[in-house]
Amino acid sequence: xxxxxxxxxxxxxxxxxxxxxxxxxxxxxxxxxxxxxxxxxxxxxxxxxxxxxxxxxxxxxxxxxxxxxxxxxxxxxxxxxxxxxxxxxxxxxxxxxxxxxxxxxxxxxxxxxxxxxxxxxxxxxxxxxxxxxxxxxxxxxxxxxxxxxxxxxxxxxxxxxxxxxxxxxxxxxxxxxxxxxxxxxxxxxxxxxxxxxxxxxxxxxxxxxxxxxxxxxxxxxxxxxxxxxxxxxxxxxxxxxxxxxxxxxxxxxxxxxxxxxxxxxxxxxxxxxxxxxxxxxxxxxxxxxxxxxxxxxxxxxxxxxxxxxxxxxxxxxxxxxxxxxxxxxxxxxxxxxxxxxxxxxxxxxxxxxxxxxxxxxxxxxxxxxxxxxxxxxxxxxxxxxxxxxxxxxxxxxxxx
Ligand code: FAD
Numbered sequence: 001x002x003x004x005x006x007x008x009x010x011x012x013x014x015x016x017x018x019x020x021x022x023x024x025x026x027x028x029x030x031x032x033x034x035x036x037x038x039x040x041x042x043x044x045x046x047x048x049x050x051x052x053x054x055x056x057x058x059x060x061x062x063x064x065x066x067x068x069x070x071x072x073x074x075x076x077x078x079x080x081x082x083x084x085x086x087x088x089x090x091x092x093x094x095x096x097x098x099x100x101x102x103x104x105x106x107x108x109x110x111x112x113x114x115x116x117x118x119x120x121x122x123x124x125x126x127x128x129x130x131x132x133x134x135x136x137x138x139x140x141x142x143x144x145x146x147x148x149x150x151x152x153x154x155x156x157x158x159x160x161x162x163x164x165x166x167x168x169x170x171x172x173x174x175x176x177x178x179x180x181x182x183x184x185x186x187x188x189x190x191x192x193x194x195x196x197x198x199x200x201x202x203x204x205x206x207x208x209x210x211x212x213x214x215x216x217x218x219x220x221x222x223x224x225x226x227x228x229x230x231x232x233x234x235x236x237x238x239x240x241x242x243x244x245x246x247x248x249x250x251x252x253x254x255x256x257x258x259x260x261x262x263x264x265x266x267x268x269x270x271x272x273x274x275x276x277x278x279x280x281x282x283x284x285x286x287x288x289x290x291x292x293x294x295x296x297x298x299x300x301x302x303x304x305x306x307x308x309x310x311x312x313x314x315x316x317x318x319x320x321x322x323x324x325x326x327x328x329x330x331x332x333x334x335x336x337x338x339x340x341x342x343x344x345x346x347x348x349x350x351x352x353x354x355x356x357x358x359x360x361x362x363x364x365x366x367x368x369x370x371x372x373x374x375x376x377x378x379x380x381x382x383x384x385x386x387x388x389x390x391x392x393x394x395x396x397x398x399x400x
Contacts, residue, residue, distance in 0.1 A: 007062060015037035017032060077110045079166065082143060108134050109248070110153060112136040112255065114138070115137040118137065131249065135250055168233050186225060280308050283337040286312055289346075293320065293321045329350045340355050342364065342372055
């Protein structure tokens with residue numbers, strides 16, 4: 001008996017074996033042999049989902065009655081932020097969040113980097129609810145070169161147009177996602193604190209604080225695709241990968257180039273707390289009321305013992321007690337820790353703008369009428385330095 005001929009035709013003369021079509025096939029009917037053109041198996045359902053993915057137009061379906069084209073099942077892609085061979089924690093958080101909306105087979109992590117990094121990183125996703133890691137690779141694709149990464153990812157996103165693309169609202173997510181949104185001519189909702197699906201339309205409902213945190217706005221992307229959002233980190237619990245659990249399938253796509261007008265000259269690590277305040281769940285912040293640089297140093301110890309990071313008001317930064325990367329507020333960082341402890345901070349409106357997303361605020365101040373008291377969930381009236389010392393006495397050094 002002759003096996004049934006798959007309906008999809010592949011023009012071997014045109015196929016460059018780039019592999020772009022593989023990821024577009026909803027039934028995994030396409031395969032890339034070690035040499036030669038892409039091959040199609042009898043699993044092909046002639047849905048046509050792969051046709052537009054081929055830059056060389058090497059794929060075609062025979063003319064005739066329109067093939068059954070099931071509407072593409074909704075899928076959710078997550079930008080996989082990684083550095084030094086490790087995923088950023090927000091990647092696991094976003095996978096967990098996506099798994100509340102979609103089945104694992106609809107969830108893809110999309111990441112870019114050098115070819116040798118993919119296997120190890122895929123292993124670190126073992127046991128998490130996702131179908132595959134789509135790895136866009138080039139030997140010179142450095143994750144910090146946003147221009148090159150954006151071009152490489154856009155080449156894939158523009159052919160496959162997933163329904164949703166999420167990224168962490170980290171510094172790098174905030175740099176990359178606007179580029180992608182512009183290149184893909186779609187919208188972007190930044191700094192979301194909640195995501196749900198509209199039960200009627202299936203559209204992504206993207207909720208974020210607006211107007212200094214006074215209202216929660218829910219935004220939808222009605223027409224353009226993908227629906228893109230950045231989501232604040234540390235809002236959703238991250239599932240731990242299970243060591244030894246099977247890694248998701250890795251699909252590799254070669255990036256055409258890693259050219260970027262920006263040259264990376266050098267990388268320097270920030271001071272330990274800088275950058276951390278946006279991503280940690282406990283932040284201890286000091287203001288002018290602390291009185292001195294020495295008192296601010298004691299605050300750093302307290303933050304460390306609590307397992308958090310130290311932040312500052314603008315006055316404390318201007319006094320030289322903290323560097324500007326630690327400033328919280330309108331002209332500093334917006335943070336959303338589970339616990340924010342403000343010591344000797346008055347709570348000016350510009351400062352409060354940066355903690356609109358904080359879950360629980362504790363204010364330590366000697367003035368019961370300070371504005372921060374109105375924002376606080378718990379208040380301690382007294383001298384800041386004295387309270388910090390009393391706290392340090394009772395809180396042993398980590399590891400003791
Ligand atoms: P202060 O306002 O001087 O308050 C000190 C507090 O410490 C007081 O409440 C006092 O009661 C208390 N205190 C004093 N002694 C003690 C003690 N011994 N024990 C306990 N408590 C004590 N500010 C920011 O923080 N972030 C920003 O991003 C920011 N952006 C700004 C942008 C613009 C355009 C402008 C105009 C201002 C901005 N500011 C910002 C500045 C802001 O308006 C305030 O001046 C600043 O936040 C005040 O810092 P502070 O609370 O440490 O100091």
